[in-house]
Amino acid sequence: MPAYVLGNLRPAQTLHDEVLTYMERVQGTLDPFGGRFLVHGAPEREVREGEWPDSLVLISFPSLDHARRWYDSEEYQALLPLRTRHIDGDVLFVDGVPEGYDPATTAAAVRAARSAT
8 A cells, every 4th residue: 555755844945055965865765665756845836725834745655664664764864864954844654545445435434333333
């Protein structure tokens, strides 16, 4: 099942050179784990509900295990401070849904569970 790493980052107006170095090298740490950027910064965005003043990063992985192994890898941990010294943010790991997922099926299961109690 696919998994995703979401970053809600708050970069400064001008990116520090260390952040640029991080950006130049990060893909090399993702490749061994099947990671790929789906969204990187989202400079063109349309907020339809609420507020989103920050920068969005979305990276896909084949599984949550792949995402964890990437983040915990020696290569990424050595690179990470180049970003974290200069950009505050939040990072979240989430499982995706399986192929063919139907939210109506989930709603039916919740209704059934409620009826059983």
